Amino acid sequence: MAYYLIAGASGYVGSRLAERLLTAGHRVRGLVRNPDTPTVERLAARGMSVWTGDLTRPDTLVGVAESVSAVYNLTSCLVIKNGSLRHTFVDGNQHLIAACSRARSVRAYLFTSNVAAYGNPGATLVGEDHPIAPTHALGTVMVAAEQTIMQAAREHRFPAIILRCGSIYGPGRDPIDAVAQGVATIYGDGRNFVSHIHVDDLINMLVALPSEGQPGAIYNVGDDQPMRLIELLSEVRQRLGMVPPRTFSPASALAAGLDPAIIGMLTASVRLDNRRLKHDLHLTLRYPSLRTWLDERLPTETAISVGV
Numbered sequence: 001m002a003y004y005l006i007a008g009a010s011g012y013v014g015s016r017l018a019e020r021l022l023t024a025g026h027r028v029r030g031l032v033r034n035p036d037t038p039t040v041e042r043l044a045a046r047g048m049s050v051w052t053g054d055l056t057r058p059d060t061l062v063g064v065a066e067s068v069s070a071v072y073n074l075t076s077c078l079v080i081k082n083g084s085l086r087h088t089f090v091d092g093n094q095h096l097i098a099a100c101s102r103a104r105s106v107r108a109y110l111f112t113s114n115v116a117a118y119g120n121p122g123a124t125l126v127g128e129d130h131p132i133a134p135t136h137a138l139g140t141v142m143v144a145a146e147q148t149i150m151q152a153a154r155e156h157r158f159p160a161i162i163l164r165c166g167s168i169y170g171p172g173r174d175p176i177d178a179v180a181q182g183v184a185t186i187y188g189d190g191r192n193f194v195s196h197i198h199v200d201d202l203i204n205m206l207v208a209l210p211s212e213g214q215p216g217a218i219y220n221v222g223d224d225q226p227m228r229l230i231e232l233l234s235e236v237r238q239r240l241g242m243v244p245p246r247t248f249s250p251a252s253a254l255a256a257g258l259d260p261a262i263i264g265m266l267t268a269s270v271r272l273d274n275r276r277l278k279h280d281l282h283l284t285l286r287y288p289s290l291r292t293w294l295d296e297r298l299p300t301e302t303a304i305s306v307g308v
């Protein structure tokens, strides 16, 4: 039985990971900002010990990693302004790493970064050694966060692993629902590649990485077949019996008040090469392509009957 710390245990990925580890009989400490939510209460009832804290406030992290062997930093930030991104991702990792270093029990530290560090490399298959070229605020901050973590790994042999995750989907975060609800919008021509990963596959990776990942490594986390955005949304719409998607200019998104960093994320083309992770974890994906998920959720026979 191992002891895990999950920062962001109330989140989409964090709560599922906590559930999985508890089911396997492990001890889990969940760091959350607000313990009074149905998700946290449910996990606490299942045996998770709740630590109320905030990664941007080091005074709330004293002792948080005590006796813990593996740490997951799965925190996220949706606020782009007022330095929030930097506070969460750069300062937050710094504070959590300091708490882990003091504990002396931590053998693995995993941070879920994203693909913004790569910028907009187009149709090239992007491995982890591809040049870093952020094109918007989120990318710049993620590069700084990753550098902070890698510096600790290099200078202090801190056992960190960085995961550059593609777009995470699954039950409750489903491109099919987004299309059906009219919130899947294409800015630009839609020919940009988007890398996806199903949450079940991601959880399998997170469980395996503390023992099978290489300390100090960066891993791309995506499925085997990144799709062009327009290809994906056209296919979903076809299966739902809808007309093909419209496209909108990024300028119209700017005019509508969307933050340039969000537009940058929505229009970037990043086609992740996942071979390093699959090699190190000897992994077969349950959802090697988003089409596997579409086939499960919207089999073609259903799609035809919906369209009739």
Ligand SMILES: NC(=O)c1ccc[n+]([C@@H]2O[C@H](COP(=O)([O-])OP(=O)(O)OC[C@H]3O[C@@H](n4cnc5c(N)ncnc54)[C@H](OP(=O)(O)O)[C@@H]3O)[C@@H](O)[C@H]2O)c1
Pocket (backbone or CB within 6 Å): 007, 008, 009, 010, 011, 012, 013, 014, 031, 032, 033, 034, 053, 054, 055, 056, 073, 074, 075, 076, 077, 088, 092, 112, 113, 114, 115, 165, 166, 167, 168, 169
């Ligand atoms: N979703 C994606 O498509 C995607 C893509 C690439 C990478 N990622 C990364 O994958 C990880 C998991 O994503 P997710 O979708 O599960 O995120 P999520 O559902 O938004 O959950 C994020 C969690 O972080 C917590 N949090 C935020 N700021 C915090 C702080 N200062 N101190 C402590 N906790 C804090 C939130 O707590 P509250 O409940 O208090 O707000 C929430 O539980 C994140 O690191 C994210 O950046 C996600």
